[in-house]
Amino acid sequence: MRLVFVLLVFLSSEFSTKAQTYTGAINGTVTDPSGAVIPNAEVKARDKATDITRTTTSTSDGEFAFQDLPIGTYTVIVNASGFPETTIDNVSVTQGSIYTLPVKLSMSQQATTVEVSAASLSLDTTTQTQTTTLPDTVVQDIPLNGRDFTQLITISPGYAGYAVGGFGSLNGNSS
Numbered sequence: 001m002r003l004v005f006v007l008l009v010f011l012s013s014e015f016s017t018k019a020q021t022y023t024g025a026i027n028g029t030v031t032d033p034s035g036a037v038i039p040n041a042e043v044k045a046r047d048k049a050t051d052i053t054r055t056t057t058s059t060s061d062g063e064f065a066f067q068d069l070p071i072g073t074y075t076v077i078v079n080a081s082g083f084p085e086t087t088i089d090n091v092s093v094t095q096g097s098i099y100t101l102p103v104k105l106s107m108s109q110q111a112t113t114v115e116v117s118a119a120s121l122s123l124d125t126t127t128q129t130q131t132t133t134l135p136d137t138v139v140q141d142i143p144l145n146g147r148d149f150t151q152l153i154t155i156s157p158g159y160a161g162y163a164v165g166g167f168g169s170l171n172g173n174s175s
Contacts, residue, residue, distance in 0.1 A: 024093035027065040028101035030058045030078055037062025038105060041080035045091075048073045069093045078103050132157045 030041040041058040045066045058064045058080075076088040083105040093099055142155075153159055160169050 022071060022095055023068045024071055024095060025065065025067050025069060025098040026074065026076065026091060026093060026101055027063070027098060028103055030062045030064065030080065030103045030105065032083070032105055033107055035104075038080050038083070041078055041105075043103075044077040044079075045069065046075045046077065048075060071095050076101060076103070078105065080105055083107070 026045055030038045030043065032038055037058075039058055039060045039062055041062070041064070042055065043058060043064040043066075044053050044055045046053040047070065049072050050070075054066055054069070056064050056066060071093050074091045074093055076091050078086045078088075086103060086105050088101060088103065091099060091101060154168075
């Protein structure tokens with residue numbers, strides 16, 4: 001009987017020592033300044049004593065979790081697109097507990113410089129002149145078909161009127 005009692009005490013102490021834990025956890029939610037959750041943020045937990053870093057990504061609900069972390073003090077670093085890196089120092093992980101860490105990212109302070117330059121355009125608003133220069137080859141290759149070379153003015157831009165008899169106007173001038 002005594003042997004059974006000693007055996008039961010021994011077995012119960014064996015189970016109780018295995019049930020003890022020497023780890024903790026960090027979890028939390030990543031949000032922006034307005035409180036909206038930020039998915040896909042990279043979250044790192046670095047043990048300050050051993051410099052071992054664990055990395056995870058926030059879920060579509062902005063939540064992250066580090067399970068089974070050895071007890072100690074951690075630095076949590078959060079990176080998200082469009083936000084500056086946020087560092088939370090001295091996050092204490094104690095045995096058997098979960099440290100809930102709400103992370104609110106701040107807006108990045110960026111200086112945006114927009115430089116617009118254009119060449120100065122000169123626009124003459126006092127005269128009504130349209131000019132076109134035809135290359136020599138174009139003028140030489142135009143078939144005349146019995147026309148006088150002076151009739152080429154009718155194909156010039158800005159000409160309005162009749163080609164016969166020279167009646168018409170060029171750039172709004174009278175004939």
